Amino acid sequence: MLDPKSFRQNPQAVADALKKRGMDLDLSQYTALENDRRNLQLETENLQRLRKEASTEIGAARARGEDIQELVDGVQHVGSQLNAIQNEFRKVRDELAAFLLTIPNIPDESVPDGMDEEDNEVIAEVGEIPNFNFEVKDHVDVAQGLIDTDLASKLTGSRFSVIKGPVARLHRALTQFMLDTHVQQHGYEEIYVPYIVHRDSMEGTGQLPKFEDDLFRLDTEQPYYLIPTAEVPVTNIHRDEILSLNELPKKYVAHTPCFRSEAGSYGKDTRGIFRQHQFEKVELVHIVEPSKSWQALDELLSHAEQILKLLDLPYRLVTLCGGDLGFSASKTIDIEVWIPSQNRYREVSSCSNFLDFQARRAHIRYRPQVGQAPELAHTLNGSGLAVGRTLIALLENLQDVNGRIYIPEVLSGYLGGIDHINLSSEN
RNA sequence: GGAGAGGUGGCUGAGUGGUCGAAAGCACUGGUCUUGAAAACCAGCGAGGUUAACGCCUCCCAGGGUUCGAAUCCCUGCCUCUCCGCCA
Structure with missing residues:
Protein backbone atom coordinates (compact mmCIF):
# COMPACT_ATOMS: atom_id res chain seq x y z
CA MET A 1 0.00 0.00 0.00
CA LEU A 2 1.14 3.51 -0.76
CA ASP A 3 1.47 6.06 1.98
CA PRO A 4 -2.03 7.49 2.48
CA LYS A 5 -0.61 10.80 3.64
CA SER A 6 1.56 11.54 0.64
CA PHE A 7 -1.14 10.17 -1.61
CA ARG A 8 -3.60 12.61 -0.11
CA GLN A 9 -1.18 15.48 -0.49
CA ASN A 10 -0.66 14.85 -4.17
CA PRO A 11 -2.80 12.15 -5.73
CA GLN A 12 -2.13 13.49 -9.19
CA ALA A 13 1.59 12.88 -8.78
CA VAL A 14 0.86 9.26 -7.96
CA ALA A 15 -1.48 8.94 -10.92
CA ASP A 16 1.23 10.37 -13.16
CA ALA A 17 3.85 8.01 -11.79
CA LEU A 18 1.56 5.05 -12.38
CA LYS A 19 1.26 5.85 -16.07
CA LYS A 20 4.58 4.08 -16.39
CA ARG A 21 2.67 0.92 -15.62
CA GLY A 22 0.25 1.75 -18.37
CA MET A 23 -2.30 2.45 -15.71
CA ASP A 24 -4.86 5.20 -15.73
CA LEU A 25 -5.82 5.89 -12.16
CA ASP A 26 -9.24 7.45 -11.79
CA LEU A 27 -9.10 10.08 -9.06
CA SER A 28 -12.52 11.66 -9.39
CA GLN A 29 -14.16 9.34 -6.91
CA TYR A 30 -11.23 9.51 -4.56
CA THR A 31 -11.28 13.27 -4.25
CA ALA A 32 -14.94 13.32 -3.29
CA LEU A 33 -14.48 10.51 -0.81
CA GLU A 34 -11.49 12.15 0.79
CA ASN A 35 -13.45 15.34 1.25
CA ASP A 36 -16.23 13.44 2.99
CA ARG A 37 -13.74 11.61 5.11
CA ARG A 38 -12.22 14.75 6.44
CA ASN A 39 -15.55 16.29 7.42
CA LEU A 40 -16.98 13.12 8.88
CA GLN A 41 -13.87 12.44 10.89
CA LEU A 42 -13.91 15.94 12.27
CA GLU A 43 -17.56 15.63 13.26
CA THR A 44 -17.09 12.20 14.75
CA GLU A 45 -14.19 13.32 16.86
CA ASN A 46 -16.00 16.41 18.03
CA LEU A 47 -18.98 14.38 19.16
CA GLN A 48 -16.69 11.90 20.86
CA ARG A 49 -15.04 14.68 22.76
CA LEU A 50 -18.40 16.12 23.75
CA ARG A 51 -19.59 12.80 25.06
CA LYS A 52 -16.36 12.13 26.85
CA GLU A 53 -16.43 15.45 28.65
CA ALA A 54 -20.06 15.04 29.65
CA SER A 55 -19.53 11.50 30.87
CA THR A 56 -16.55 12.53 32.94
CA GLU A 57 -18.63 15.28 34.45
CA ILE A 58 -21.43 12.84 35.25
CA GLY A 59 -18.97 10.55 36.95
CA ALA A 60 -17.59 13.39 39.03
CA ALA A 61 -21.07 14.61 39.97
CA ARG A 62 -22.13 11.17 41.03
CA ALA A 63 -19.04 10.82 43.17
CA ARG A 64 -20.04 14.04 44.91
CA GLU A 95 -14.00 2.66 1.07
CA LEU A 96 -10.89 4.81 0.96
CA ALA A 97 -8.81 2.04 2.47
CA ALA A 98 -10.15 -0.45 -0.03
CA PHE A 99 -9.33 1.92 -2.85
CA LEU A 100 -5.78 2.38 -1.63
CA LEU A 101 -5.34 -1.39 -1.41
CA THR A 102 -5.98 -1.71 -5.13
CA ILE A 103 -3.31 0.80 -6.12
CA PRO A 104 -0.01 -0.81 -7.15
CA ASN A 105 3.41 0.34 -6.07
CA ILE A 106 5.07 3.24 -7.85
CA PRO A 107 7.79 2.14 -10.28
CA ASP A 108 11.28 3.28 -9.46
CA GLU A 109 12.78 5.97 -11.68
CA SER A 110 15.23 3.50 -13.16
CA VAL A 111 12.42 1.24 -14.39
CA PRO A 112 12.27 1.41 -18.19
CA ASP A 113 9.13 2.54 -19.96
CA GLY A 114 7.13 -0.04 -21.79
CA MET A 115 3.98 -2.06 -21.93
CA ASP A 116 5.03 -5.70 -21.84
CA GLU A 117 7.81 -8.26 -21.94
CA GLU A 118 9.01 -6.89 -25.27
CA ASP A 119 10.10 -3.67 -23.60
CA ASN A 120 12.11 -5.21 -20.79
CA GLU A 121 15.71 -4.14 -20.69
CA VAL A 122 18.45 -6.73 -20.92
CA ILE A 123 21.27 -5.69 -18.61
CA ALA A 124 23.60 -8.66 -18.80
CA GLU A 125 24.15 -12.00 -20.48
CA VAL A 126 26.24 -14.47 -18.58
CA GLY A 127 27.67 -17.81 -19.68
CA GLU A 128 27.82 -19.32 -23.13
CA ILE A 129 24.82 -20.53 -25.02
CA PRO A 130 25.66 -24.11 -25.95
CA ASN A 131 26.11 -25.10 -29.56
CA PHE A 132 24.64 -28.51 -30.18
CA ASN A 133 25.76 -30.46 -33.21
CA PHE A 134 22.69 -32.63 -32.94
CA GLU A 135 19.01 -31.93 -32.59
CA VAL A 136 18.37 -30.94 -29.00
CA LYS A 137 15.58 -32.64 -27.14
CA ASP A 138 13.31 -30.74 -24.86
CA HIS A 139 13.17 -31.72 -21.21
CA VAL A 140 10.25 -34.09 -21.70
CA ASP A 141 12.10 -36.07 -24.33
CA VAL A 142 15.39 -35.96 -22.51
CA ALA A 143 13.71 -37.40 -19.44
CA GLN A 144 12.55 -40.41 -21.40
CA GLY A 145 9.21 -40.80 -19.65
CA LEU A 146 10.49 -39.93 -16.22
CA ILE A 147 8.58 -36.66 -16.38
CA ASP A 148 5.05 -37.93 -16.72
CA THR A 149 2.30 -35.39 -17.12
CA ASP A 150 -0.20 -37.93 -18.44
CA LEU A 151 0.03 -39.84 -15.22
CA ALA A 152 -0.53 -36.60 -13.29
CA SER A 153 -3.67 -35.97 -15.33
CA LYS A 154 -4.93 -39.31 -14.19
CA LEU A 155 -4.36 -38.30 -10.59
CA THR A 156 -5.35 -34.66 -10.72
CA GLY A 157 -5.55 -32.88 -14.05
CA SER A 158 -3.57 -30.75 -16.41
CA ARG A 159 -0.55 -28.72 -15.35
CA PHE A 160 0.61 -31.26 -12.82
CA SER A 161 3.41 -33.77 -13.11
CA VAL A 162 4.78 -36.97 -11.75
CA ILE A 163 8.55 -37.07 -11.79
CA LYS A 164 10.27 -40.39 -11.38
CA GLY A 165 13.53 -42.09 -10.57
CA PRO A 166 16.82 -40.29 -11.23
CA VAL A 167 15.06 -37.17 -12.48
CA ALA A 168 13.10 -36.93 -9.23
CA ARG A 169 16.34 -37.37 -7.38
CA LEU A 170 17.99 -34.68 -9.46
CA HIS A 171 15.10 -32.39 -8.67
CA ARG A 172 15.60 -33.03 -4.97
CA ALA A 173 19.35 -32.58 -5.27
CA LEU A 174 18.85 -29.20 -6.89
CA THR A 175 16.66 -28.11 -4.01
CA GLN A 176 19.19 -29.23 -1.43
CA PHE A 177 22.03 -27.59 -3.28
CA MET A 178 20.21 -24.28 -3.48
CA LEU A 179 19.28 -24.28 0.18
CA ASP A 180 22.75 -25.24 1.31
CA THR A 181 24.40 -22.63 -0.87
CA HIS A 182 22.27 -19.81 0.47
CA VAL A 183 22.66 -20.92 4.05
CA GLN A 184 26.35 -21.72 4.00
CA GLN A 185 27.68 -19.18 1.55
CA HIS A 186 25.20 -16.32 1.56
CA GLY A 187 24.29 -16.12 5.22
CA TYR A 188 20.58 -16.90 5.07
CA GLU A 189 18.53 -18.42 7.84
CA GLU A 190 16.72 -21.49 6.62
CA ILE A 191 13.09 -21.53 7.57
CA TYR A 192 10.22 -23.96 7.22
CA VAL A 193 6.76 -22.45 6.91
CA PRO A 194 3.10 -23.33 6.36
CA TYR A 195 1.97 -23.89 2.79
CA ILE A 196 -1.50 -22.69 3.70
CA VAL A 197 -2.13 -19.17 4.95
CA HIS A 198 -5.10 -17.04 5.87
CA ARG A 199 -6.38 -13.86 4.30
CA ASP A 200 -4.36 -11.40 6.36
CA SER A 201 -1.11 -12.90 5.16
CA MET A 202 -2.22 -12.71 1.54
CA GLU A 203 -3.16 -9.07 2.01
CA GLY A 204 0.10 -8.32 3.73
CA THR A 205 2.16 -9.21 0.68
CA GLY A 206 -0.35 -7.90 -1.84
CA GLN A 207 -1.88 -11.03 -3.42
CA LEU A 208 -5.24 -9.98 -2.03
CA PRO A 209 -7.66 -8.36 -2.48
CA LYS A 210 -6.86 -7.96 -6.16
CA PHE A 211 -5.62 -11.31 -7.34
CA GLU A 212 -7.92 -13.85 -5.78
CA ASP A 213 -8.32 -15.55 -9.17
CA ASP A 214 -4.66 -16.52 -9.25
CA LEU A 215 -4.90 -18.42 -5.99
CA PHE A 216 -6.19 -21.79 -4.86
CA ARG A 217 -8.65 -21.33 -2.03
CA LEU A 218 -9.52 -24.15 0.32
CA ASP A 219 -13.11 -24.94 1.08
CA THR A 220 -12.71 -24.32 4.79
CA GLU A 221 -14.88 -22.31 7.09
CA GLN A 222 -12.16 -19.69 7.45
CA PRO A 223 -10.77 -18.63 4.09
CA TYR A 224 -7.47 -20.46 3.66
CA TYR A 225 -5.25 -20.23 0.64
CA LEU A 226 -2.45 -22.34 -0.80
CA ILE A 227 0.63 -20.18 -1.06
CA PRO A 228 1.62 -19.07 -4.57
CA THR A 229 5.14 -18.41 -3.29
CA ALA A 230 7.05 -18.70 -0.02
CA GLU A 231 7.22 -14.92 -0.07
CA VAL A 232 3.80 -14.89 1.55
CA PRO A 233 4.41 -16.87 4.74
CA VAL A 234 8.02 -15.76 5.08
CA THR A 235 7.48 -12.02 4.73
CA ASN A 236 4.47 -12.23 7.03
CA ILE A 237 6.58 -13.75 9.80
CA HIS A 238 7.19 -10.23 11.00
CA ARG A 239 3.73 -8.86 10.42
CA ASP A 240 2.64 -6.48 13.19
CA GLU A 241 6.10 -6.36 14.67
CA ILE A 242 8.56 -3.68 15.58
CA LEU A 243 12.06 -4.99 15.03
CA SER A 244 15.04 -3.44 16.68
CA LEU A 245 17.78 -2.16 14.45
CA ASN A 246 20.25 -4.84 15.46
CA GLU A 247 17.86 -7.52 14.24
CA LEU A 248 18.14 -6.20 10.69
CA PRO A 249 18.74 -7.25 8.05
CA LYS A 250 16.65 -10.41 8.18
CA LYS A 251 17.62 -12.84 5.47
CA TYR A 252 15.47 -15.94 5.12
CA VAL A 253 15.60 -18.82 2.70
CA ALA A 254 12.69 -21.23 2.46
CA HIS A 255 11.90 -24.14 0.22
CA THR A 256 8.21 -24.64 -0.44
CA PRO A 257 5.86 -25.87 -3.09
CA CYS A 258 3.97 -23.07 -4.80
CA PHE A 259 0.42 -23.27 -6.04
CA ARG A 260 -0.94 -21.08 -8.80
CA SER A 261 -4.20 -21.31 -10.64
CA GLU A 262 -2.60 -19.93 -13.82
CA ALA A 263 -5.92 -18.40 -14.73
CA GLY A 264 -5.58 -16.67 -18.06
CA SER A 265 -2.63 -18.69 -19.30
CA TYR A 266 -4.65 -21.29 -21.19
CA GLY A 267 -2.67 -22.76 -23.99
CA LYS A 268 0.58 -21.21 -22.80
CA ASP A 269 3.56 -23.46 -22.07
CA THR A 270 1.46 -26.57 -22.12
CA ARG A 271 4.25 -29.06 -22.72
CA GLY A 272 6.19 -30.58 -19.88
CA ILE A 273 6.61 -28.97 -16.49
CA PHE A 274 7.37 -25.43 -17.48
CA ARG A 275 4.14 -23.94 -16.16
CA GLN A 276 2.52 -25.97 -13.42
CA HIS A 277 -0.19 -25.51 -10.83
CA GLN A 278 2.25 -26.90 -8.32
CA PHE A 279 5.98 -26.35 -8.40
CA GLU A 280 8.92 -26.15 -6.03
CA LYS A 281 10.80 -23.01 -5.31
CA VAL A 282 13.61 -21.89 -3.05
CA GLU A 283 12.81 -18.36 -2.04
CA LEU A 284 14.98 -15.59 -0.63
CA VAL A 285 13.44 -12.86 1.51
CA HIS A 286 15.11 -9.78 2.96
CA ILE A 287 13.75 -7.36 5.53
CA VAL A 288 16.01 -4.35 5.75
CA GLU A 289 16.22 -0.74 6.83
CA PRO A 290 15.06 1.62 4.09
CA SER A 291 18.44 3.15 3.30
CA LYS A 292 19.83 -0.27 2.43
CA SER A 293 17.16 -1.82 0.26
CA TRP A 294 18.70 -1.06 -3.12
CA GLN A 295 21.97 -2.50 -2.03
CA ALA A 296 20.02 -5.50 -0.72
CA LEU A 297 18.44 -5.98 -4.14
CA ASP A 298 21.90 -6.23 -5.71
CA GLU A 299 22.95 -8.78 -3.13
CA LEU A 300 19.79 -10.83 -3.44
CA LEU A 301 20.20 -10.88 -7.19
CA SER A 302 23.82 -11.96 -6.97
CA HIS A 303 22.87 -14.78 -4.60
CA ALA A 304 20.28 -16.10 -7.03
CA GLU A 305 22.69 -15.70 -9.95
CA GLN A 306 25.32 -17.64 -8.10
CA ILE A 307 23.18 -20.77 -8.32
CA LEU A 308 23.14 -20.62 -12.11
CA LYS A 309 26.85 -19.87 -12.25
CA LEU A 310 27.61 -22.90 -10.14
CA LEU A 311 25.35 -25.02 -12.29
CA ASP A 312 27.08 -23.80 -15.40
CA LEU A 313 23.85 -22.59 -16.97
CA PRO A 314 23.75 -19.58 -19.30
CA TYR A 315 21.39 -16.81 -18.28
CA ARG A 316 20.64 -13.16 -18.65
CA LEU A 317 19.40 -10.38 -16.41
CA VAL A 318 16.43 -8.31 -17.40
CA THR A 319 14.96 -5.22 -15.81
CA LEU A 320 11.20 -5.38 -16.06
CA CYS A 321 9.57 -2.42 -17.74
CA GLY A 322 6.75 -0.52 -16.07
CA GLY A 323 4.01 -2.47 -17.78
CA ASP A 324 5.46 -5.84 -16.82
CA LEU A 325 6.09 -4.97 -13.20
CA GLY A 326 4.25 -6.92 -10.50
CA PHE A 327 1.65 -5.22 -8.34
CA SER A 328 3.73 -4.75 -5.18
CA ALA A 329 7.16 -4.21 -6.71
CA SER A 330 8.90 -0.91 -7.24
CA LYS A 331 11.57 -2.55 -9.34
CA THR A 332 12.13 -6.10 -10.50
CA ILE A 333 15.06 -7.78 -12.13
CA ASP A 334 14.33 -11.15 -13.66
CA ILE A 335 16.88 -13.86 -14.11
CA GLU A 336 16.20 -15.80 -17.27
CA VAL A 337 17.94 -19.06 -18.03
CA TRP A 338 18.65 -20.35 -21.51
CA ILE A 339 16.18 -22.99 -22.67
CA PRO A 340 17.67 -24.69 -25.77
CA SER A 341 14.46 -26.32 -26.99
CA GLN A 342 12.72 -22.96 -27.03
CA ASN A 343 15.78 -21.16 -28.29
CA ARG A 344 15.28 -18.38 -25.81
CA TYR A 345 15.73 -17.31 -22.24
CA ARG A 346 12.96 -17.98 -19.71
CA GLU A 347 12.36 -16.70 -16.21
CA VAL A 348 13.72 -18.68 -13.26
CA SER A 349 13.77 -15.89 -10.73
CA SER A 350 12.20 -12.53 -10.14
CA CYS A 351 14.07 -10.33 -7.69
CA SER A 352 12.11 -7.37 -6.41
CA ASN A 353 12.40 -4.43 -4.12
CA PHE A 354 9.02 -3.58 -2.63
CA LEU A 355 10.29 -0.64 -0.61
CA ASP A 356 7.76 -0.05 2.18
CA PHE A 357 4.77 -1.18 0.10
CA GLN A 358 4.40 -4.60 1.69
CA ALA A 359 5.67 -3.40 5.05
CA ARG A 360 2.87 -0.84 5.25
CA ARG A 361 0.23 -3.44 4.52
CA ALA A 362 1.74 -5.95 6.90
CA HIS A 363 2.89 -3.46 9.54
CA ILE A 364 6.48 -4.57 9.49
CA ARG A 365 8.40 -1.87 11.26
CA TYR A 366 11.73 -1.29 12.93
CA ARG A 367 13.03 1.22 15.42
CA PRO A 368 15.85 3.29 13.93
CA GLN A 369 17.09 4.16 17.39
CA VAL A 370 16.10 3.32 20.92
CA GLY A 371 13.49 5.80 22.05
CA GLN A 372 12.66 6.86 18.53
CA ALA A 373 9.37 6.28 16.77
CA PRO A 374 9.15 3.12 14.66
CA GLU A 375 9.42 3.31 10.89
CA LEU A 376 8.39 0.96 8.13
CA ALA A 377 11.02 -1.53 7.03
CA HIS A 378 11.67 -2.42 3.41
CA THR A 379 11.05 -5.90 2.06
CA LEU A 380 12.56 -7.74 -0.89
CA ASN A 381 12.38 -11.17 -2.32
CA GLY A 382 13.45 -13.32 -5.20
CA SER A 383 13.60 -16.95 -6.17
CA GLY A 384 16.87 -18.65 -5.62
CA LEU A 385 15.62 -20.42 -7.79
CA ALA A 386 12.48 -21.99 -9.23
CA VAL A 387 13.47 -25.63 -8.96
CA GLY A 388 11.36 -27.12 -11.74
CA ARG A 389 12.54 -24.66 -14.33
CA THR A 390 16.12 -25.03 -13.24
CA LEU A 391 15.70 -28.76 -13.71
CA ILE A 392 14.44 -28.13 -17.24
CA ALA A 393 17.44 -25.93 -17.99
CA LEU A 394 19.79 -28.52 -16.60
CA LEU A 395 18.29 -31.40 -18.56
CA GLU A 396 18.31 -29.45 -21.78
CA ASN A 397 21.56 -27.50 -21.59
CA LEU A 398 23.66 -30.33 -20.24
CA GLN A 399 22.43 -33.15 -22.48
CA ASP A 400 24.60 -34.88 -25.01
CA VAL A 401 23.83 -36.68 -28.21
CA ASN A 402 23.58 -40.01 -26.41
CA GLY A 403 20.95 -38.81 -23.97
CA ARG A 404 23.33 -38.38 -21.09
CA ILE A 405 23.05 -35.47 -18.68
CA TYR A 406 26.23 -33.92 -17.39
CA ILE A 407 26.06 -33.30 -13.64
CA PRO A 408 27.77 -30.11 -12.45
CA GLU A 409 30.38 -30.64 -9.80
CA VAL A 410 28.37 -28.82 -7.14
CA LEU A 411 25.51 -31.29 -7.53
CA SER A 412 27.62 -34.39 -7.71
CA GLY A 413 27.86 -34.73 -3.97
CA TYR A 414 24.10 -34.81 -3.66
CA LEU A 415 23.90 -37.65 -6.16
CA GLY A 416 26.43 -40.02 -4.74
CA GLY A 417 29.41 -38.55 -6.55
CA ILE A 418 28.31 -39.22 -10.13
CA ASP A 419 29.25 -36.88 -12.97
CA HIS A 420 26.48 -37.80 -15.37
CA ILE A 421 23.12 -39.49 -15.60
CA ASN A 422 22.39 -41.82 -18.45
CA LEU A 423 18.70 -41.59 -19.05
CA SER A 424 18.57 -43.49 -22.32
CA SER A 425 19.69 -46.66 -20.59
CA GLU A 426 17.11 -46.25 -17.88
CA ASN A 427 14.39 -47.63 -20.06
C1' G B 1 -13.58 -35.44 18.97
C1' G B 2 -14.80 -34.47 24.70
C1' A B 3 -13.81 -31.15 29.14
C1' G B 4 -11.74 -26.78 31.13
C1' A B 5 -8.73 -22.06 31.37
C1' G B 6 -7.34 -17.74 29.07
C1' G B 7 -6.18 -13.54 25.34
C1' U B 8 -4.02 -6.29 28.77
C1' G B 9 2.16 -2.15 26.58
C1' G B 10 9.05 -5.38 24.52
C1' C B 11 8.19 -9.34 28.65
C1' U B 12 5.75 -10.85 33.50
C1' G B 13 1.34 -9.23 35.41
C1' A B 14 -2.65 -6.01 38.32
C1' G B 15 -7.12 -4.00 37.06
C1' U B 16 -14.79 -6.54 37.19
C1' G B 17 -18.72 0.26 35.14
C1' G B 18 -16.27 6.76 35.74
C1' U B 19 -10.56 10.48 37.56
C1' C B 20 -7.59 3.90 33.28
C1' G B 21 -3.87 4.42 27.77
C1' A B 22 -3.90 1.45 31.89
C1' A B 23 -0.62 -0.31 38.78
C1' A B 24 3.79 -2.90 39.88
C1' G B 25 8.12 -5.52 38.47
C1' C B 26 11.63 -6.73 34.62
C1' A B 27 13.95 -4.90 30.24
C1' C B 28 15.48 -0.43 27.85
C1' U B 29 17.31 5.04 27.63
C1' G B 30 19.42 9.43 30.10
C1' G B 31 21.54 11.24 34.68
C1' U B 32 23.94 11.07 39.82
C1' C B 33 27.68 8.17 42.16
C1' U B 34 32.43 5.25 40.57
C1' U B 35 39.30 4.96 38.14
C1' G B 36 35.90 1.69 35.19
C1' A B 37 31.90 -1.63 35.72
C1' A B 38 28.12 -3.46 38.92
C1' A B 39 24.78 -1.99 42.69
C1' A B 40 21.90 2.01 44.53
C1' C B 41 19.20 6.42 43.63
C1' C B 42 16.59 10.13 40.25
C1' A B 43 14.12 10.78 35.59
C1' G B 44 12.15 8.98 31.04
C1' C B 45 9.96 5.04 28.28
C1' G B 46 3.20 1.86 24.02
C1' A B 47 1.00 2.26 19.00
C1' G B 48 -1.98 4.76 15.44
C1' G B 49 -5.22 8.64 13.16
C1' U B 50 -5.95 13.83 12.21
C1' U B 51 -4.12 18.94 12.15
C1' A B 52 0.13 24.15 9.47
C1' A B 53 0.47 23.90 14.72
C1' C B 54 -1.50 23.85 19.79
C1' G B 55 -4.35 20.11 20.30
C1' C B 56 -8.12 16.56 19.60
C1' C B 57 -9.56 11.44 18.75
C1' U B 58 -8.82 6.05 18.67
C1' C B 59 -6.64 1.46 20.37
C1' C B 60 -6.51 -3.45 26.57
C1' C B 61 -7.54 -10.40 20.37
C1' A B 62 -11.58 -9.10 16.38
C1' G B 63 -16.68 -7.68 15.32
C1' G B 64 -21.38 -6.42 17.30
C1' G B 65 -24.51 -4.96 21.71
C1' U B 66 -25.98 -2.68 26.70
C1' U B 67 -24.87 2.30 29.06
C1' C B 68 -24.50 9.26 29.79
C1' G B 69 -19.85 6.42 30.24
C1' A B 70 -16.79 -0.26 28.76
C1' A B 71 -10.16 -3.11 29.46
C1' U B 72 -14.23 -4.20 32.98
C1' C B 73 -21.12 -6.41 31.56
C1' C B 74 -23.69 -9.36 27.23
C1' C B 75 -23.42 -11.93 22.23
C1' U B 76 -20.57 -13.91 18.05
C1' G B 77 -15.99 -15.18 15.91
C1' C B 78 -10.71 -16.12 15.96
C1' C B 79 -6.50 -17.67 18.55
C1' U B 80 -3.58 -19.85 22.62
C1' C B 81 -2.89 -23.17 26.70
C1' U B 82 -4.13 -27.64 29.95
C1' C B 83 -6.34 -32.59 30.58
C1' C B 84 -8.65 -36.94 28.14
C1' G B 85 -9.27 -39.57 23.42
C1' C B 86 -7.25 -40.36 18.52
C1' C B 87 -3.15 -39.94 15.34
C1' A B 88 1.99 -39.01 11.30
Missing part, protein backbone atom coordinates in the same frame (compact mmCIF):
# COMPACT_ATOMS: atom_id res chain seq x y z
CA GLY A 65 -23.42 12.49 45.56
CA GLU A 66 -25.30 14.90 43.34
CA ASP A 67 -28.32 14.08 41.24
CA ILE A 68 -27.07 13.21 37.76
CA GLN A 69 -30.34 12.66 35.95
CA GLU A 70 -30.41 16.09 34.41
CA LEU A 71 -26.86 15.74 33.11
CA VAL A 72 -27.62 12.33 31.68
CA ASP A 73 -30.66 13.67 29.89
CA GLY A 74 -28.47 16.40 28.45
CA VAL A 75 -26.08 14.08 26.62
CA GLN A 76 -28.35 11.24 25.71
CA HIS A 77 -28.91 12.59 22.23
CA VAL A 78 -25.18 12.79 21.55
CA GLY A 79 -24.95 9.03 21.49
CA SER A 80 -27.43 8.50 18.70
CA GLN A 81 -26.04 11.40 16.75
CA LEU A 82 -22.55 10.02 17.08
CA ASN A 83 -23.68 6.60 16.01
CA ALA A 84 -25.14 7.88 12.77
CA ILE A 85 -22.16 10.02 11.85
CA GLN A 86 -19.66 7.43 12.90
CA ASN A 87 -21.28 4.79 10.73
CA GLU A 88 -21.05 7.08 7.79
CA PHE A 89 -17.46 7.94 8.62
CA ARG A 90 -16.49 4.29 8.85
CA LYS A 91 -18.10 3.54 5.54
CA VAL A 92 -16.15 6.27 3.82
CA ARG A 93 -12.95 5.38 5.62
CA ASP A 94 -13.25 1.72 4.64
